[in-house]
Amino acid sequence: MGAYTSVPTWWNHSDSRYRLVCGECPECGAVSFPPSGACTDCHERVEFEEFEPEGTGTVLSVTVIEGGAPPEFASLLATEDAIAVAVVELDEGARLPAMMADCDPHAVARGDRVERVVRRIYEQEGVVRYGSKFRPVRE
Amino acid sequence: MTEVYVIGASQSDYGAFPEESYRSLFTTAYEGAVDAVDGDFDESLIEEAYVGTLGVGGRQLGLSGPAVTEHVGLHGVSCTRVENACAASGTALRQATLAVKSGVVDVALAGGFEVMTDMSGEQTRYWLGVSGETEWERMAGTTFAGVYAQMADAHMAEHGTTREQLSRVAVKNHANGAKNPHAHLGFECSLEDAMAGTPVADPLNLYDCCPTSDGASVAIVANEEVARELTESPVRVAGTGQASARVGLFQRPTLTGVPASRKAAEQAYEQAGIGPDDVDFAEVHDCFSIAELMAYEDLGFCAPGEAGSYIERGATEPDGERPVNLSGGLKSKGHPIGATGTGQTVEVFKQLRGEAGGRQVDGLETGLSHNVGGSGGAAVVTVYEGGWA
Numbered sequence: 001m002g003a004y005t006s007v008p009t010w011w012n013h014s015d016s017r018y019r020l021v022c023g024e025c026p027e028c029g030a031v032s033f034p035p036s037g038a039c040t041d042c043h044e045r046v047e048f049e050e051f052e053p054e055g056t057g058t059v060l061s062v063t064v065i066e067g068g069a070p071p072e073f074a075s076l077l078a079t080e081d082a083i084a085v086a087v088v089e090l091d092e093g094a095r096l097p098a099m100m101a102d103c104d105p106h107a108v109a110r111g112d113r114v115e116r117v118v119r120r121i122y123e124q125e126g127v128v129r130y131g132s133k134f135r136p137v138r139e
Numbered sequence: 140m141t142e143v144y145v146i147g148a149s150q151s152d153y154g155a156f157p158e159e160s161y162r163s164l165f166t167t168a169y170e171g172a173v174d175a176v177d178g179d180f181d182e183s184l185i186e187e188a189y190v191g192t193l194g195v196g197g198r199q200l201g202l203s204g205p206a207v208t209e210h211v212g213l214h215g216v217s218c219t220r221v222e223n224a225c226a227a228s229g230t231a232l233r234q235a236t237l238a239v240k241s242g243v244v245d246v247a248l249a250g251g252f253e254v255m256t257d258m259s260g261e262q263t264r265y266w267l268g269v270s271g272e273t274e275w276e277r278m279a280g281t282t283f284a285g286v287y288a289q290m291a292d293a294h295m296a297e298h299g300t301t302r303e304q305l306s307r308v309a310v311k312n313h314a315n316g317a318k319n320p321h322a323h324l325g326f327e328c329s330l331e332d333a334m335a336g337t338p339v340a341d342p343l344n345l346y347d348c349c350p351t352s353d354g355a356s357v358a359i360v361a362n363e364e365v366a367r368e369l370t371e372s373p374v375r376v377a378g379t380g381q382a383s384a385r386v387g388l389f390q391r392p393t394l395t396g397v398p399a400s401r402k403a404a405e406q407a408y409e410q411a412g413i414g415p416d417d418v419d420f421a422e423v424h425d426c427f428s429i430a431e432l433m434a435y436e437d438l439g440f441c442a443p444g445e446a447g448s449y450i451e452r453g454a455t456e457p458d459g460e461r462p463v464n465l466s467g468g469l470k471s472k473g474h475p476i477g478a479t480g481t482g483q484t485v486e487v488f489k490q491l492r493g494e495a496g497g498r499q500v501d502g503l504e505t506g507l508s509h510n511v512g513g514s515g516g517a518a519v520v521t522v523y524e525g526g527w528a
Contacts, residue, residue: 063288
């Protein structure tokens with residue numbers, strides 16, 4: 001059981017879940033993620049100009065979850081022992097919470113360059129949910 | 140507009156009480172608040188009630204207000220359940236204050252309750268992640284402690300805040316809570332223990348996190364006419380402020396502060412006609428150690444970025460320039476979500492009336508309570524002054 005995110009709710013934002021689609025505000029130019037609701041910067045209700053970002057960004061802050069994961073991630077935590085979760089700022093400006101993949105969770109730090117990958121997120125009611133995670137950019 | 144006074148306030152013990160229910164805990168708090176009124180209080184004067192709860196565990200999610208007010212015999216009153224995550228009963232106090240200030244009612248009740256310790260581990264973890272931006276933060280694997288840990292990581296990087304400074308919050312609040320008979324975790328802890336706690340969400344360890352608690356609290360507010368009949372030791376609600384912000388940390392302009400706290404504080408200070416320098420003591424929302432440090436900055440007790448050195452020089456100790464969380468705070472007294480806001484009022488009420496027993500600090504005239512919902516989606520700040528207007 002998780003904070004209930006129904007299948008239709010999950011799919012409503014599928015462009016943002018899979019491709020990180022963002023919205024540029026025609027009023028102030030700020031970029032919001034996901035592109036719905038008022039602009040996160042000027043708070044105007046606008047028609048966002050949606051675009052797909054490059055998928056690269058920088059870690060602004062990060063935590064390593066070592067206990068107390070919600071039920072939907074309990075099995076993942078049991079397998080991985082620790083999960084790094086960052087606030088990532090995309091190169092285009094929007095921020096989003098991001099689970100890290102393909103790396104030592106304890107090695108992730110502020111300032112790290114990261115890139116989006118599509119991964120299995122969790123399973124609910126027999127439906128596997130896919131979405132985006134981030135991994136360190138490989139030079 | 141009339142002035143508004145807290146004429147009675149009380150709380151149940153906070154802790155783990157499998158033999159209690161949300162109704163029995165609320166009854167204890169309510170009877171205590173009625174008993175705390177100096178004069179002979181006619182309970183039928185209460186015409187309006189606001190009751191805060193998140194509803195953890197899913198018990199009585201609907202009509203949880205009347206479920207407790209009718210239980211204590213407040214029959215037929217206008218009762219509204221208030222949900223603002225961890226700021227539920229701080230919000231209830233504001234609503235009760237506004238109801239009296241408007242002149243519509245003479246006396247109103249604000250209170251809250253939560254039962255959090257009687258569930259399985261899975262249920263508990265489920266309910267702890269419901270007040271963030273669930274579709275995104277939670278679905279990225281962020282726990283509630285994790286969001287505050289991200290704020291701590293950013294605060295440490297941007298302002299040089301240290302592991303030791305975070306742990307000083309735990310040491311101070313446990314020392315205070317050890318003197319509070321209502322405290323859930325009423326024991327002292329050493330700086331060494333606090334710095335070496337079991338990791339929860341790096342950089343936060345167990346000693347950086349408040350417990351989940353069972354408990355209830357109630358405050359009764361009245362207009363000046365009623366207050367003058369019933370008390371000789373008045374506690375005035377001098378200012379009230381409330382604000383909201385994006386529910387998700389990633390959608391707010393800063394990772395190192397709570398904009399809603401700043402806005403709510405500005406309103407409360409303006410209404411009270413004071414500034415942060417005039418606040419003698421405060422109960423702040425220390426759900427995590429970093430939250431207390433950010434509160435110092437957001438409430439204007441110190442400059443942005445300087446909270447670490449502010450606690451390090453002892454400013455917020457009981458013998459410091461501005462004691463913070465004399466009750467033990469959420470960290471030691473406990474955090475039964477819906478009860479926390481008016482529970483803070485209980486401590487301010489007692490301190491201003493010289494009734495705080497072994498943890499009483501003398502000479503306090505102006506107090507403040509600061510109650511935050513989620514990671515900052517809502518915040519309520521209340522300023523209290525002893526004496527008549």
